[in-house]
Amino acid sequence: MAKMLLPLALLVILSNVLAVHCSFPPTLVSDIAKIFMDNYCYPKKLGGLKEAIEAASNNTEILSIQDPRTLASVLTTGLQKTINDPRLVISYDPDYIPAKPPVLPPLPPEQLITIIKSSIKLEVLENNVGYLRIDRIIGEEMAEKIGPLLVENVWNKIVPTSALIFDLRYTASGEMSGVPYIVSYFSEAEPLIHIDTIYDRPLDTTTELWSMTTLLGERYGKSKDLIILTSKNTKGVAEAVSYALKNLKRATIVGEKTAGGSVKIDKLKLGDTDFYFDVPTVSSTSPITGQSWEINGVTPCIEVDAEDALDAAVAIINLRAKIPAIIQAVGVLVEDNYAFADTGANASETLLGLLEKGHYSMIASQEELETQLSSDLKELFGDKCLAITHKPGKPPMNLPPEMLVEMIKSSFHTDVLENNIGYLCFDAFGDYEQVAPIAKVVVENVWNKVVDTDAMIIDLRNNLGGSTSAISGFCSYFFDGEKPLLLDTLYTRPTETTTEMWTLAQLTGKRYGQKKSIIILTSGATASAAEEFVYIMKKLGRAMIVGETTNGGCHPPEHFHLADGNMYLSIPVTHSDTTHGPAWEGAGISPHIPVPADAALDTAREILNKHLRGQK
Template sequence: MAKILLENYCFPENLVGMQEAIQQAIDSGEILRISDRKTLASVLTVGVQGALNDPRLTVSYEPNFVPVMPPLLPSLPIEQLIRLVRNSVKVDILENNIGYLRIDRIIGEETAATLGSLLRDNIWDKIAHTSSLIFDLRYSTAGQLSGIPFIISYFSDPVPIIHIDTVYDRPSNTTRELWTMPSIKGERYGKKKDMIILTSKHTMGAAEAVAYTFKHLKRAIIVGERSAGGSVKVRKIRVGGSEFYITVPVARSFNPITGQSWEVSGVSPTVNIIAKEAVAKAKYLLAVRGAIPSIVQSISNIIERSYAFTDKVPALLHHLQSTDLFSVISEEDLAIRLNQDLQTVSEDPRLIIKYLQDNAAIVEEDPELCTVPDDQELLRALIDSTFKVEILPGNTGYLRFDKFVELSALTKSEEFMAKKVWEPIKDTDNLIIDLRYNTGGCSTSLALILSYLHDISPKHHFFTIYTRIQNTTTAYNTPLQITGPTYGSKRGVYVLTSYHTASVGEEFAYLIQSLHRGTVIGEITSGTLMHSKMFQIEGTGLAITVPVINFIDNNEECWLGGGVVPDAIVLAEDAEDQVHEIADFHQGLRSLMEETGELLEKHYAIHEVALKAITDSMSSSAMLSPSRLMTL
């Protein structure tokens, strides 16, 4: 046995110490006490398989074994060869110009050369002009490796030639490389059209080599069951003059891409499904994959037309067109692949492609939020119902509004607005702005409301909005004229947030922080504001969310949206109580800064204008914002 393995086993490097192991088993005496021949064969099989970790190695006792030599195909009469090929090959053209090719036996190199014209006329030319192909190997259980280059070549380009496989034969100690062929009879199918290979648990040998090669060349998607895991070549060899035989794999395959093989483990499918359902699944996949180019083009058009970061658009479009979508098997899979690529190139978490389960409808923003009634009484009723004002203990003003009213509504009723909101709170020491229930509205009124929280002069620039779809840039500054008293910049402003705070409410909270005009207290906001718009890809379950607005704050930084993190994070229901603690702390700081200012005025030898700038800065409530306290 050791001698047979050393001369024939295709992994000779694993046989180091094999002869010594067999001698040890003999010397132990246990194996010599086995009197039943079949039991001995079983024991030897377990020993050899365990030592070499190869389930193909088996020892058998077969006193009546007669080797059967299959006839060599090239030696058969031409009529029999033609009959064999016709019985093992089926060609059909399915709906939507899908080709169907079933091969149950892969013929060898010599036979393929002999029947070249027959194969061309009856197989290759028939499928050459189909739009895509289903290649059925579910029933392919026999064949020769030498025929593989003929098949692979028809589904490849003539140049460059491709290294398909390397086969090592142990008895002859020779290595043979398989390459695609630069010229063949018939028209090539090429490598661009979709091809799906069907496999089953019965697919074996040369058919496994074909499926494995196409899979790792990224030329075909495998659909069906894991294949049988056969071998390149197995021989049953008689052990000496006995009636025992050992079955040995005498050749092995090395794939140049993976360095491994389909032997023993089989070919794992890209889409795992029972074999009898594989054709229907393949048709579905081809329909999905056939739509990919138009889907990618639609997405490219939307990005080119709508994405706010115009400088990133060329790179995104280039990447979309060059993305490897070889193994995409569903719209959901396509969304995941494209999403990963877009996120990597754009570094923008808002640019998202989603698969909408069951083609869920896209919910559009309620247009009523930005409508303005013409009637003055209706306008006043809108203002009255929107804004709630109170004076709390400790002379603290309280202002709650749950949506941002359109700017024209505020300007048309500004006198009433001043009387309703700003007059009652003008003499308070601090102001609470409650946005815990604010879910958005119209951002056009942001600058006006912020203006009331600053001094009339100097004029302020609050933020800039660039809208890609209209290709417009709008700067939002202090209005030319304000009706009613402003709250000014000296007193404390405390903005309350919750996870319900959304959209424009998030913009306001963000600007309060970036302008250093107040302290945000409560929960991280909803994160729903992305300055984006969702577009559905027609005829699919896919949608792309594209940032269509660049929101640029007063520091010239572009805010990508997402949740606003409060300066003091507490539960929303505790936020108002937290205001009083923070306000008391700020009051102590104000006193400290006032005393420091007085000391500077008395003792610091500095120019009067510079001194006034320092004291004004220290008296400003902006100094109380968490981001500015460090400068103290």
């Protein structure tokens, strides 16, 4: 910052087209610098300014531009770029008359009421939603004069509403002393809240704004929904209100990013000239974020065009009205259907407890609700398959034969490696009803290529699972068919039934049998039905598992409709037999030989090559 005004001086020199005599006082630039140094609200940015002033004061060439407004524009551009603050403005205004602060003349109450009603827009919308628009935020002095009238004619009509939309899209002026009033009406009397810290540079004073213990009329409280509408024209004190209530997590901001104005900008005269310098002299700092809404503005929670903000706010309030019923429904569904009954036992009580604590009070969209609920379910019950989702549809299988063959070829990858080692890779398990009609196609185009190998690598590293209904058939290929073999016992919670999964006596194509070696490759992505297959093959000692611990998914979940639209609760309702050990669901299956997934194939080949060479 020691040379902060030098780029400004260079900019002015470069913009000079003709070398002429100075038309303006040679002290103009030094006057700018001195006012800036004495009044700018961020003194930490002013280090080394004294040296820059001296350098600028000795350079009379920077004043060689003849037109005063052009000079003011050039000075402004250089200053803003140098300091990185667009609020700094040099102007040439010979007709400037300082504006006087608004003063409310003595008026009878009925005229005051008329003025208040004309300057404030108040409605009660459908479903008892309040709407309040104010275009100027009054300060403490004005509030003391007209406070009782405001309470009686405006506020008392707002308090009974179930939610409030506070429209600040057109609010560009006001007094900072009004901020504590507004914040206090949307909070409780205790404990006190530190709202803002205001620093006045010319006075070198710091003032903390705190919530108020005593107010006229009732408080709106902190539990009812509050939506603040903003636009690019929302400026100054309205930004302070929006920023404070947003960071206190008391309001949801909907609309456009605000202007990024100032607490206060003083228009200061430069010496005896008609040039003026707009300087932000007072700054605001949030005790919560340690930052300010000035310059950068307030970023909305939900960003929409200003003209669409009201409709978006109504949609948010309508969504929030449905949340308690959704939370309760989720709890009941988990209690009644979750595969592990003991784990899901008090789901309703737990979730309703979060609701009562305001855990879901700031939800602003269905997507946000889905994300938050899914996160909570995973954290509470330790199962990532218990989640909010969209019900998937089954892909149609009525394809012509040639397309079906091409689909099968692209879904499976087969190879015969050295020493007659078969390699089979596929990334999903199909539903039995879909697989059975095309079993012959699969056998002819996939299975027959590897069935006569001496050992096999089954690569499930990228297999995300699918239906488990075809697992018993797939497992059957790797066992002899002399007698049925129990593969797994499945418990289904909604029906409280137990189903045994056995090998099949009849298969399409040849069996691989149970004598040849099999290695299954896994990764952290191996999930769902793929894990059920790995679990069975490992439990029965039929395959060696090489790679990483599997995903810890679940049997294909059921989807329960929660609300209008496409919001569903995915619940694992079935789990594998746990009488001989812990469940794989939620925990995953550990490999016999743990190696990184990308090294699993080479490791498997090395193991099988060594084994096959030893047999010869």
